[in-house]
Amino acid sequence: MKLSDFLAGVFTGIIAGITISEAVRRMDRNVSAESVLNSVKAAFKEEGPIDGSWISMKTEPHELGLIRTEVYKGGISRIRNGEAESFEFAADAKTGSILELSKI
Template identity: 65%
Template sequence: MKLKEFLVGVLTGVAAGIVVNEAIHRIDKNVAADSVLSNVKDAFKKEGPIDGSWIVMKTEPFSNDVITMDVYRGGISRIKNGEVEQFEFAADAATGTVVELSKA
Protein backbone atom coordinates (compact mmCIF):
# COMPACT_ATOMS: atom_id res chain seq x y z
CA MET A 1 0.00 0.00 0.00
CA LYS A 2 1.31 3.38 -0.91
CA LEU A 3 1.47 6.23 1.59
CA LYS A 4 -0.86 8.34 -0.57
CA GLU A 5 -3.60 5.65 -0.52
CA PHE A 6 -3.19 5.23 3.21
CA LEU A 7 -3.59 8.98 3.86
CA VAL A 8 -6.66 9.14 1.62
CA GLY A 9 -8.19 6.31 3.65
CA VAL A 10 -7.38 8.00 6.96
CA LEU A 11 -8.76 11.37 5.83
CA THR A 12 -11.94 9.73 4.54
CA GLY A 13 -12.40 7.97 7.87
CA VAL A 14 -11.88 11.20 9.82
CA ALA A 15 -14.34 13.09 7.60
CA ALA A 16 -16.95 10.35 7.99
CA GLY A 17 -16.44 10.39 11.76
CA ILE A 18 -17.00 14.13 11.92
CA VAL A 19 -20.20 13.89 9.86
CA VAL A 20 -21.59 11.05 12.01
CA ASN A 21 -20.67 12.89 15.22
CA GLU A 22 -22.49 16.04 14.07
CA ALA A 23 -25.56 14.03 13.09
CA ILE A 24 -25.70 12.31 16.46
CA HIS A 25 -25.36 15.57 18.37
CA ARG A 26 -28.18 17.22 16.42
CA ILE A 27 -30.66 14.50 17.35
CA ASP A 28 -32.90 15.36 20.32
CA LYS A 29 -31.16 18.50 21.54
CA ASN A 30 -34.21 19.56 23.54
CA VAL A 31 -33.93 21.50 26.77
CA ALA A 32 -35.15 19.46 29.74
CA ALA A 33 -38.80 20.12 30.60
CA ASP A 34 -37.90 20.65 34.28
CA SER A 35 -35.44 23.36 33.28
CA VAL A 36 -38.06 25.12 31.13
CA LEU A 37 -40.57 25.06 34.00
CA SER A 38 -37.95 26.39 36.42
CA ASN A 39 -37.18 29.33 34.11
CA VAL A 40 -40.87 30.18 33.67
CA LYS A 41 -41.41 30.00 37.43
CA ASP A 42 -38.42 32.30 38.03
CA ALA A 43 -39.88 34.85 35.62
CA PHE A 44 -43.26 34.77 37.39
CA LYS A 45 -41.63 34.98 40.83
CA LYS A 46 -40.26 38.40 39.88
CA GLU A 47 -43.85 39.71 40.07
CA GLY A 48 -44.76 37.81 43.24
CA PRO A 49 -45.11 34.33 44.72
CA ILE A 50 -46.59 31.51 42.68
CA ASP A 51 -49.14 29.05 44.01
CA GLY A 52 -48.55 26.06 41.69
CA SER A 53 -47.10 24.93 38.40
CA TRP A 54 -47.10 22.03 35.97
CA ILE A 55 -45.53 20.96 32.68
CA VAL A 56 -46.11 18.11 30.24
CA MET A 57 -42.82 16.23 29.86
CA LYS A 58 -43.57 15.12 26.28
CA THR A 59 -43.30 17.61 23.43
CA GLU A 60 -46.08 18.33 20.98
CA PRO A 61 -46.11 20.11 17.61
CA PHE A 62 -46.94 23.83 17.58
CA SER A 63 -47.53 26.16 14.65
CA ASN A 64 -48.40 29.84 14.46
CA ASP A 65 -48.85 30.05 10.65
CA VAL A 66 -45.22 31.15 10.24
CA ILE A 67 -43.11 28.52 11.97
CA THR A 68 -43.59 25.01 13.28
CA MET A 69 -41.74 23.61 16.27
CA ASP A 70 -42.02 21.14 19.12
CA VAL A 71 -43.12 22.70 22.41
CA TYR A 72 -43.67 21.82 26.04
CA ARG A 73 -47.07 22.83 27.44
CA GLY A 74 -47.37 23.97 31.02
CA GLY A 75 -49.09 26.26 33.46
CA ILE A 76 -48.57 28.54 36.44
CA SER A 77 -51.03 29.69 39.08
CA ARG A 78 -50.60 32.53 41.51
CA ILE A 79 -52.68 34.54 43.93
CA LYS A 80 -52.92 38.23 43.11
CA ASN A 81 -55.15 40.61 45.07
CA GLY A 82 -56.73 37.63 46.83
CA GLU A 83 -57.77 35.92 43.60
CA VAL A 84 -56.23 32.95 41.82
CA GLU A 85 -54.76 33.72 38.39
CA GLN A 86 -53.90 30.86 36.07
CA PHE A 87 -51.67 31.03 33.02
CA GLU A 88 -50.89 28.45 30.37
CA PHE A 89 -47.76 28.55 28.24
CA ALA A 90 -46.02 26.83 25.36
CA ALA A 91 -42.21 26.83 25.31
CA ASP A 92 -39.94 25.89 22.42
CA ALA A 93 -38.45 22.51 23.33
CA ALA A 94 -35.15 23.29 21.58
CA THR A 95 -34.47 26.63 23.29
CA GLY A 96 -36.85 26.87 26.25
CA THR A 97 -38.21 30.19 24.98
CA VAL A 98 -41.86 30.84 25.77
CA VAL A 99 -43.68 31.22 22.44
CA GLU A 100 -47.22 31.48 23.79
CA LEU A 101 -48.66 32.68 27.10
CA SER A 102 -52.33 33.05 27.88
CA LYS A 103 -54.44 33.67 30.94
CA ALA A 104 -56.67 30.67 31.55
Protein backbone atom coordinates in the same frame (compact mmCIF):
# COMPACT_ATOMS: atom_id res chain seq x y z
CA MET B 1 3.77 7.92 1.17
CA LYS B 2 5.03 7.03 4.60
CA LEU B 3 2.94 4.75 6.78
CA SER B 4 3.04 7.32 9.62
CA ASP B 5 1.59 10.02 7.32
CA PHE B 6 -1.15 7.66 6.22
CA LEU B 7 -2.03 6.71 9.80
CA ALA B 8 -2.05 10.37 10.85
CA GLY B 9 -4.56 11.10 8.07
CA VAL B 10 -6.76 8.18 9.05
CA PHE B 11 -6.67 9.19 12.72
CA THR B 12 -7.53 12.81 11.86
CA GLY B 13 -10.45 11.66 9.70
CA ILE B 14 -11.83 9.45 12.46
CA ILE B 15 -11.63 12.26 15.03
CA ALA B 16 -13.28 14.72 12.63
CA GLY B 17 -16.08 12.23 11.89
CA ILE B 18 -16.77 11.64 15.57
CA THR B 19 -16.78 15.37 16.32
CA ILE B 20 -19.16 16.18 13.46
CA SER B 21 -21.55 13.34 14.26
CA GLU B 22 -21.68 14.42 17.92
CA ALA B 23 -22.44 18.02 16.90
CA VAL B 24 -25.26 16.87 14.60
CA ARG B 25 -26.67 14.60 17.31
CA ARG B 26 -26.75 17.49 19.80
CA MET B 27 -28.67 19.68 17.35
CA ASP B 28 -31.49 17.12 17.25
CA ARG B 29 -31.97 17.06 21.03
CA ASN B 30 -34.76 18.79 22.83
CA VAL B 31 -34.36 20.89 25.94
CA SER B 32 -35.72 18.96 28.92
CA ALA B 33 -39.25 19.72 30.05
CA GLU B 34 -37.97 20.25 33.60
CA SER B 35 -35.54 22.89 32.38
CA VAL B 36 -38.32 24.76 30.57
CA LEU B 37 -40.58 24.66 33.63
CA ASN B 38 -37.76 25.88 35.88
CA SER B 39 -37.17 28.85 33.55
CA VAL B 40 -40.85 29.79 33.54
CA LYS B 41 -41.07 29.46 37.32
CA ALA B 42 -37.97 31.63 37.77
CA ALA B 43 -39.49 34.36 35.59
CA PHE B 44 -42.75 34.33 37.54
CA LYS B 45 -40.94 34.26 40.89
CA GLU B 46 -39.36 37.61 40.03
CA GLU B 47 -42.83 39.15 40.47
CA GLY B 48 -43.77 37.13 43.54
CA PRO B 49 -44.44 33.62 44.83
CA ILE B 50 -46.15 30.95 42.75
CA ASP B 51 -48.75 28.46 43.97
CA GLY B 52 -48.33 25.64 41.49
CA SER B 53 -47.00 24.62 38.13
CA TRP B 54 -47.13 21.76 35.66
CA ILE B 55 -45.68 20.73 32.30
CA SER B 56 -46.38 17.92 29.88
CA MET B 57 -43.30 15.75 29.45
CA LYS B 58 -44.29 14.82 25.87
CA THR B 59 -43.95 17.29 23.04
CA GLU B 60 -46.90 18.25 20.89
CA PRO B 61 -47.02 19.67 17.35
CA HIS B 62 -47.69 23.40 17.29
CA GLU B 63 -48.35 25.92 14.52
CA LEU B 64 -47.77 29.63 14.84
CA GLY B 65 -48.55 31.14 11.48
CA LEU B 66 -46.32 29.38 8.97
CA ILE B 67 -43.98 28.06 11.65
CA ARG B 68 -44.46 24.45 12.70
CA THR B 69 -42.56 23.11 15.67
CA GLU B 70 -42.76 20.75 18.64
CA VAL B 71 -43.65 22.34 21.97
CA TYR B 72 -44.02 21.51 25.63
CA LYS B 73 -47.28 22.77 27.11
CA GLY B 74 -47.56 23.77 30.73
CA GLY B 75 -49.17 26.05 33.23
CA ILE B 76 -48.47 28.08 36.34
CA SER B 77 -50.64 29.66 39.02
CA ARG B 78 -50.07 32.37 41.60
CA ILE B 79 -51.85 34.75 43.95
CA ARG B 80 -51.46 38.38 42.98
CA ASN B 81 -53.12 41.23 44.86
CA GLY B 82 -55.22 38.65 46.71
CA GLU B 83 -56.62 37.08 43.53
CA ALA B 84 -55.73 33.76 41.93
CA GLU B 85 -54.19 33.93 38.44
CA SER B 86 -53.50 31.01 36.14
CA PHE B 87 -51.47 30.97 32.96
CA GLU B 88 -50.81 28.42 30.23
CA PHE B 89 -47.72 28.43 28.03
CA ALA B 90 -46.24 26.69 25.02
CA ALA B 91 -42.44 26.46 24.84
CA ASP B 92 -40.33 25.42 21.86
CA ALA B 93 -38.92 21.96 22.62
CA LYS B 94 -35.62 22.66 20.81
CA THR B 95 -34.76 26.00 22.40
CA GLY B 96 -36.96 26.29 25.47
CA SER B 97 -38.22 29.70 24.30
CA ILE B 98 -41.76 30.60 25.30
CA LEU B 99 -43.86 30.90 22.13
CA GLU B 100 -47.21 31.59 23.77
CA LEU B 101 -48.34 32.70 27.22
CA SER B 102 -51.98 33.26 28.00
CA LYS B 103 -53.91 34.07 31.14
CA ILE B 104 -56.80 31.70 31.76
